[in-house]
Amino acid sequence: xPDGAALAIPGRLVYRAGMNRNERPEIGAxxxxxxxxxxxxxxxxxxxxxxxxxxxxQGPEPVLELRPEKGxxxxxxxxxxxxxxxxxxRLGWMLGWLDIKLRYRxxxxxxxxxxxxxxxxxxxxxxxxxxLFHIELRIYLPFLxxxxxxxxxxxxxxxxxxxxxxRSAGLIHAVRMPFSVHVLRVTVRxxxxxxxxxxxxxxxxxxxxIEPTLNWQIPAGLGLWAADLYAITLLMGxxxxxxxxxxxxxxxxxxxxxxxxxVLWKPDLIYTGRQYLLFDPCYPMIEIVRGPFMGTPxxxxxxxxxxxxxxxxxxxxxxxxxxxxxxxxxxx
Amino acid sequence: xxxxxxxxxxxxxxxxxxDARSLKKTLGxxxxxxxxxxxxxxxxxxxxxxxxxxxxxSLQPGERLGLIGRNGAxxxxxxxALAGIYEPVGGxxxxxxxxxxLLDTSLGMNPELSGRENIRLRxxxxxxxxxxxxEVEQDVETxxxxxxxxxxxxxxxxxxxGVRLSFGLATAIMPQIxxxxxxxMAGDASFMQRAEQRIAGLVEGAEILxxxxxxxxxxxxxxxRLLWMEQGRVVMDGPTDEVLPAYLEAAG
Numbered sequence: 001x002p003d004g005a006a007l008a009i010p011g012r013l014v015y016r017a018g019m020n021r022n023e024r025p026e027i028g029a030x031x032x033x034x035x036x037x038x039x040x041x042x043x044x045x046x047x048x049x050x051x052x053x054x055x056x057x058q059g060p061e062p063v064l065e066l067r068p069e070k071g072x073x074x075x076x077x078x079x080x081x082x083x084x085x086x087x088x089x090r091l092g093w094m095l096g097w098l099d100i101k102l103r104y105r106x107x108x109x110x111x112x113x114x115x116x117x118x119x120x121x122x123x124x125x126x127x128x129x130x131x132l133f134h135i136e137l138r139i140y141l142p143f144l145x146x147x148x149x150x151x152x153x154x155x156x157x158x159x160x161x162x163x164x165x166x167r168s169a170g171l172i173h174a175v176r177m178p179f180s181v182h183v184l185r186v187t188v189r190x191x192x193x194x195x196x197x198x199x200x201x202x203x204x205x206x207x208x209x210i211e212p213t214l215n216w217q218i219p220a221g222l223g224l225w226a227a228d229l230y231a232i233t234l235l236m237g238x239x240x241x242x243x244x245x246x247x248x249x250x251x252x253x254x255x256x257x258x259x260x261x262x263v264l265w266k267p268d269l270i271y272t273g274r275q276y277l278l279f280d281p282c283y284p285m286i287e288i289v290r291g292p293f294m295g296t297p298x299x300x301x302x303x304x305x306x307x308x309x310x311x312x313x314x315x316x317x318x319x320x321x322x323x324x325x326x327x328x329x330x331x332x
Numbered sequence: 333x334x335x336x337x338x339x340x341x342x343x344x345x346x347x348x349x350x351d352a353r354s355l356k357k358t359l360g361x362x363x364x365x366x367x368x369x370x371x372x373x374x375x376x377x378x379x380x381x382x383x384x385x386x387x388x389x390s391l392q393p394g395e396r397l398g399l400i401g402r403n404g405a406x407x408x409x410x411x412x413a414l415a416g417i418y419e420p421v422g423g424x425x426x427x428x429x430x431x432x433x434l435l436d437t438s439l440g441m442n443p444e445l446s447g448r449e450n451i452r453l454r455x456x457x458x459x460x461x462x463x464x465x466x467e468v469e470q471d472v473e474t475x476x477x478x479x480x481x482x483x484x485x486x487x488x489x490x491x492x493x494g495v496r497l498s499f500g501l502a503t504a505i506m507p508q509i510x511x512x513x514x515x516x517m518a519g520d521a522s523f524m525q526r527a528e529q530r531i532a533g534l535v536e537g538a539e540i541l542x543x544x545x546x547x548x549x550x551x552x553x554x555x556x557r558l559l560w561m562e563q564g565r566v567v568m569d570g571p572t573d574e575v576l577p578a579y580l581e582a583a584g
Contacts, residue, residue, distance in 0.1 A: 048468065049467075062428075064426070064428075066420055067425070102444045173440075174436040
């Protein structure tokens with residue numbers, strides 16, 4: 001009986017033993033009875049009617065046809081990647097959520113540490129800079145808290161984006177999966193990290209009675225912001241997978257942008273030449289979210305530039321991804 | 333009907349490390365003639381490693397293919413290409429059917445998550461939920477026999493437990509094509525026996541098995557057909573009892 005299991009595998013060995021494939025199911029059944037004590041009945045795959053039904057409902061068996069990409073195939077395959085990635089939205093969400101959950105295993109206060117540290121940062125910087133800039137705390141603190149938290153969100157999107165594919169290298173090498181799932185995972189993770197600080201914003205808004213402008217601008221700004229963050233993660237992910245110098249380079253770039261962009265200082269501090277501010281892509285991006293929420297008007301020129309930057313960002317990210325998608329597994 | 337068709341498959345890895353020209357010199361000089369045959373230059377003058385060159389074969393339902401060859405012969409790369417992870421640089425790979433993979437030693441699982449959580453993630457990947465997912469979970473739990481370790485993080489598992497879990501999971505979703513790398517063969521005797529039974533029991537699943545190994549006794553037991561690989565090329569392709577003696581003779 002010890003070698004019996006091997007006989008159950010069809011093919012040459014079975015043939016040599018003088019059996020044919022038709023006998024296989026009976027042999028298998030006999031095996032299961034004979035080896036029940038040794039846990040044989042536990043080894044077979046159980047009857048899984050629901051699984052069978054679920055798999056059957058997914059349509060005909062999948063066909064994987066791969067050959068080197070030429071021309072339009074790059075674009076079509078990248079689109080397919082996005083479509084399949086959208087179908088796996090729950091997986092991407094779950095992966096991002098688990099990343100956050102794991103971060104807090106073994107921590108007592110868990111996520112509240114981040115909220116507390118954000119509150120301390122915003123509170124102390126708000127008081128200090130309001131004094132230095134001679135601005136009323138009532139005006140400056142809400143501005144600073146909202147700006148800093150938005151900036152932290154953008155900054156983490158860029159820095160985590162660089163590792164979007166390299167950090168998932170294990171998963172990429174283990175199973176074929178749409179690459180957009182890995183991007184979604186990082187996007188979700190950054191969004192959840194951002195949510196930690198929302199409480200601070202809400203608290204500041206309530207204390208200082210800030211009233212958002214309730215019109216089309218809030219959903220439009222949030223929508224554009226979300227789309228941009230996804231594109232940034234995608235772009236940084238591809239670049240970071242190919243060039244390992246990208247994370248430190250982007251760190252420095254973001255450092256410079258932090259001071260150029262009106263985050264610590266209010267944009268109305270500049271009177272002459274404020275149109276040059278629009279050359280900084282981060283400014284319109286932040287302003288279209290900050291303006292409506294803070295209840296300050298957003299100039300149409302800012303909206304226009306924000307939309308233009310977003311289109312450019314998406315086109316560049318998508319084309320780069322389409323061109324390099326098939327190579328990503330080789331790089332990570 | 334499950335099937336695999338590989339024609340003229342070529343895969344090469346670009347080497348980005350350092351200066352390409354000095355790298356070329358080093359590879360040409362130090363490593364000697366034999367190895368430098370696997371290095372090439374692409375049309376943009378980059379140095380590449382030829383992992384697979386003009387590999388062609390096709391598999392019918394019921395075939396159990398073993399890849400045999402020394403370390404670095406391109407076995408794992410070929411498995412990954414079949415799984416669709418490395419897209420071909422040249423040639424074509426056509427795979428019909430649901431694929432189950434056991435490739436990476438990390439199993440594509442998150443070591444911080446519990447076995448149960450990893451099963452759920454894999455279930456989501458296959459678009460399963462509710463009862464179907466519960467069935468998979470139950471099946472894997474029974475097979476892997478991990479007891480209360482099911483709810484502990486994977487990093488607390490012994491390597492044998494990890495192998496049991498990943499093998500149970502890869503087979504529970506009833507793959508039509510099962511692709512396994514050799515590290516998996518490191519399991520102990522009783523596990524190997526149960527694994528064999530499980531594969532045999534996949535009546536409509538695992539119609540095709542592709543497994544890589546450098547252990548002759550394993551392929552003799554598991555495979556109906558062998559692909560002997562050397563330096564990224566197929567040296568011999570045929571029934572196990574023809575290829576294996578030739579391979580052993582060449583190796584010995």
